[in-house]
Amino acid sequence: MAKMKAAVFVEPGRIVLEDKSIPEIGPLDALLRVTTTTICGTDVHILKGEYPVARGLTVGHEPVGVIDRLGSAVTGFREGQRVIAGAITPSGYSAACQCGCSSQDGAAEKYGFKAIGGWKFGNTIDGCQAEYVLVPDAMANLSHVPDGLTDEEVLMCPDIMSTGFGGAESGNIRIGDTVVVFAQGPIGLCATAGAKLLGATTIIAVDTVPARLEMARRMGASHTVDFRANDPVGEVMRITDGRGADVAIEALGRQETFEAALRVLRPAGTLSSLGVYSSDLKIPLGAFAAGLADLKIVTTLCPGGAERMRRLMAVVQSGRVDLKPLVTHRFRLDQIEEAYDLFSHQRDGVLKVALTP
Amino acid sequence: MAKMKAAVFVEPGRIVLEDKSIPEIGPLDALLRVTTTTICGTDVHILKGEYPVARGLTVGHEPVGVIDRLGSAVTGFREGQRVIAGAITPSGYSAACQCGCSSQDGAAEKYGFKAIGGWKFGNTIDGCQAEYVLVPDAMANLSHVPDGLTDEEVLMCPDIMSTGFGGAESGNIRIGDTVVVFAQGPIGLCATAGAKLLGATTIIAVDTVPARLEMARRMGASHTVDFRANDPVGEVMRITDGRGADVAIEALGRQETFEAALRVLRPAGTLSSLGVYSSDLKIPLGAFAAGLADLKIVTTLCPGGAERMRRLMAVVQSGRVDLKPLVTHRFRLDQIEEAYDLFSHQRDGVLKVALTP
Amino acid sequence: MAKMKAAVFVEPGRIVLEDKSIPEIGPLDALLRVTTTTICGTDVHILKGEYPVARGLTVGHEPVGVIDRLGSAVTGFREGQRVIAGAITPSGYSAACQCGCSSQDGAAEKYGFKAIGGWKFGNTIDGCQAEYVLVPDAMANLSHVPDGLTDEEVLMCPDIMSTGFGGAESGNIRIGDTVVVFAQGPIGLCATAGAKLLGATTIIAVDTVPARLEMARRMGASHTVDFRANDPVGEVMRITDGRGADVAIEALGRQETFEAALRVLRPAGTLSSLGVYSSDLKIPLGAFAAGLADLKIVTTLCPGGAERMRRLMAVVQSGRVDLKPLVTHRFRLDQIEEAYDLFSHQRDGVLKVALTP
């Protein structure tokens, strides 16, 4: 049986490259030869043991590749095509998919009810930080890369662009809205870009790192606030003449940003949460107006599926959002440990890395 | 200057009947002669000093009455007409009204930003537990009572029917949904009725009082769960074959029901919160799936305005919802202290009282 | 190769029972042994040659049956289970499905762009007026029949209940709405029931046949109007005190009802069209207010898919809508020609027939 290199989780603190068998494909699957992939903040949670996955699992959930083989029931694609698949891989046939919440497809399969959402790659099945990855329900998940787009140009589509834009979409942004985005890591930067793409006119980016605030301006922020130097609530009230924000996007996953996001909202505003939290959250009574302020708190898991990927690549192709500056470092797959070391310590101003098997 | 009787807040523990001047009307106002009103759970919070209002304020926010005088700028109405006004009285011209969140009209006027929502009667202006009440922005708020409907039949429209239905509406209930309603007080019972009205097919009412669970069945519940005797999460999972609830409505205002409402949800479900809370809330990490489950938490303040009232009275007139059984006790206005005593201690199976000046 | 009886389209005017091979199944398919099915108005269009299908095609698109065999890639089901499938059978993996318009899955496959919608059974593939039917994309389309429900109780789910309710849903009905339903055939009757299920309080059923208007009252109509005896526009204005209807549902497919549906609308109202038209439509300038009245015209093809079917069967199970009275006549499959003769001539007060192979 043919072998490949794959980055596997061994134990907390150790993700290493190992030899694994190239997967066998079932009737609905596709086998991709991975040409470019990347590391996500969630992978760092896995590395640190904060998010549990099975030992020996291949990690990674952002594949760009070429179709190597197709399952017997797969139609509409052919071997050799350049494709991407989303980080979340809905089946298409589940009740969740048919209810309009395809990201929650298969939610119950791992830890029981509602535990993890429909994220499979590098979570419940082998992921794509490897030479090959098996894509389940290929017809629902493979999307052709348009000619003329490079791997790096579409590398953000599977996860951070879909997630960041999703946070803006779930906020139901309207023309003329004020949107505050808390944290300007890769997801937050995409949320900032998404807020602009949807018609917000006052976009306030909050972070503590000047370089990230600077990047936020490139992504569309009209104002920036240093979370440590200024009270973001006061700043938002000042900028909006006391109206408050229509939408606040949380893109960090901490109590302090969650709470600040709630506090900056106008009555009937929406807190759109993208963060992956690691402890219970508190909703302060006052910020919640005792439940009387028509506030909304919505959470969004990265939307997946072939059509979503097609649309995100159309955004790239249109030139309306340029995420190339987010790829700050490049590694070969056999440098995976070095890449994790850099990315997990957020050294050298890293935003995203590109990994090439 | 002519005098009237009015129930005023004196100090925590004391709401008493006093003589006050009949209000002077401004150009946009209407003066109603109150014919029937009622006491709300929020009034009990005021009585106990848990919700602060100015000393000397007339309490009450659920008026049925007859137009006594109209402001000089008011058109479309005439003196002598039977009308109701909602508990929440949007102006019509505020930014909040024009943004689709009219309940938050004037939200900033009392305690600062986002403190109280747009509730005015018995909160920021004199209320209707009195012989007369002044209705602000009369054209936006007065609604004719159709011939053939009694005062008691429309007495629930201004607040609990609008609030309870609002909780069901904010949950975005779809045909075939499973909806769980936590607490079957007057608001919860109306939420149960609202869930039925919107096409839910499995409606699970939760409470601890058998008589309220029995009333919930009359309002449309298909299942009832005793919160003390059974784990509501387990019961909901059993009833739904493990799918969980599409929508959970919180109608009590406590941590334990808020948390249970979150736990019974399916992935991508909606917690529709109606409760008036009195302390910070906790969102447990697991029930929130670390932010990854596409959950929504939405809060709703009683929708007001003349058109809302017209529609609720149309529901009464259609016979589709019968709230008459909720009026369990009747008092004259001069028995107001007795009425508060009964209602605040929840004696004699009281659900709602009717007060007649 | 084993044979079965199947009703096939031979030529305009002739649908006859023939022997056909029991279908071979592909990896994603299921073979059902049909236990009950019915005839739809669309089948009559096919019979008359008004809607073209291939000669030799098995007609029918409303199957209740038992799983006989499952494709190699199908999981989650087992042979012998009682199931239904919707008239429309979305794949789950198409762009249409992932865009929230699964009814339009495969729309382009037959006559070119936008020609027919995603309806396959008895249109582009063999249908279910036969002893066996092959269900494509079985995982997306099979739905278990709950114990305790008879074949006839769920027979309306695949098409008319889904279509009629869909018309009400697309109208975005709100609590207290006035809804007018034009034509009270099986689809219109289900639209009437759907309007009630969604919270409309004034439901005006329009038809010319007294028995159908009587049935409309059983389905939830609060008012009935004889289209020939009265001007429906005048009647609606009278009933609504000149406000007009919030939503008008067209369930016949003719210019005169389409136009009347437009005329009864209030400004910013919605015409929800379910009819299958056979000629160009005219939008009168006045009824359209020259384009200035914020009117909407929406069309809905029967929503399909397993989750939809599960929800509709939940409605039946809840007892909230009772469609049993719609099954007025019963035939064996070998009486199919007799059944078409009765149904196509609308004799004996027929609403729907049940066919049992």
Next chain:
Amino acid sequence: MAKMKAAVFVEPGRIVLEDKSIPEIGPLDALLRVTTTTICGTDVHILKGEYPVARGLTVGHEPVGVIDRLGSAVTGFREGQRVIAGAITPSGYSAACQCGCSSQDGAAEKYGFKAIGGWKFGNTIDGCQAEYVLVPDAMANLSHVPDGLTDEEVLMCPDIMSTGFGGAESGNIRIGDTVVVFAQGPIGLCATAGAKLLGATTIIAVDTVPARLEMARRMGASHTVDFRANDPVGEVMRITDGRGADVAIEALGRQETFEAALRVLRPAGTLSSLGVYSSDLKIPLGAFAAGLADLKIVTTLCPGGAERMRRLMAVVQSGRVDLKPLVTHRFRLDQIEEAYDLFSHQRDGVLKVALTP
């Protein structure tokens, strides 16, 4: 009584400047001293007698001005403030306003039911091509002009920007959508800009005038199609690889563009109509897929109200849309006849004129 100059409709073909009394204000009104206004295509319809208004009525509905006097019941404003008001002036208190369709406020007042929508200025009350204009329901309609914005920069807000954006909004545009805009007059150009503002990535502008197609590119069009030289349906199918458009916006008001807009749509697409039609419309059976394609046709009248104006001025202020190039010609109010002559004959590449009293 003080006099002013006003452009009044005398008879078909004649709009002339006359002396009129400066209006008396009622309690809810504001009197504006007009500083800049413009001429709309609808005014040309009035000039030609195609759209009926009363003889002697002052025309014009796009005011920029300074508050001269305020009605006795008006609060929140003061004399001397620079403001705009929308072309449509909702009262705030009508049922239409409270139903979310404030543009239809007062719809029934002129020609009976549904005849004209809620447009008042220069239609049912005196308009703003004058030295002074009376704004009804001032609190609902006046919006401060932010410091730093010139009259001409906000001159498009009252009508064409609100209408054009409204067409894009009603189309419910999503990230990655393909939008086709038929006709690139001022409204169509704003619809093109609005489509870009809402996240469309393929924006196809259709017109017959090269200069307008060139301006469409400045407003955000990614592709342009000459309606006369090319079949727009074929072009759209070519550009979209046969998928068709998600949304088509009609901005001319003719059968041929309405029909083409329907034909370019994908299944389940939306035709968003902004045109003011002057004859009955035909919906071709094939383009409508006999009613089976889940298509939507939505119409939008210019959204008005103070909050809408505030948001549109925020768009201008953000620099995201630059409509200054649309003001191609400037006149004094006393040159009004010359201005109408130029504008109605579409001479000299005129797009919009600025008129200064």
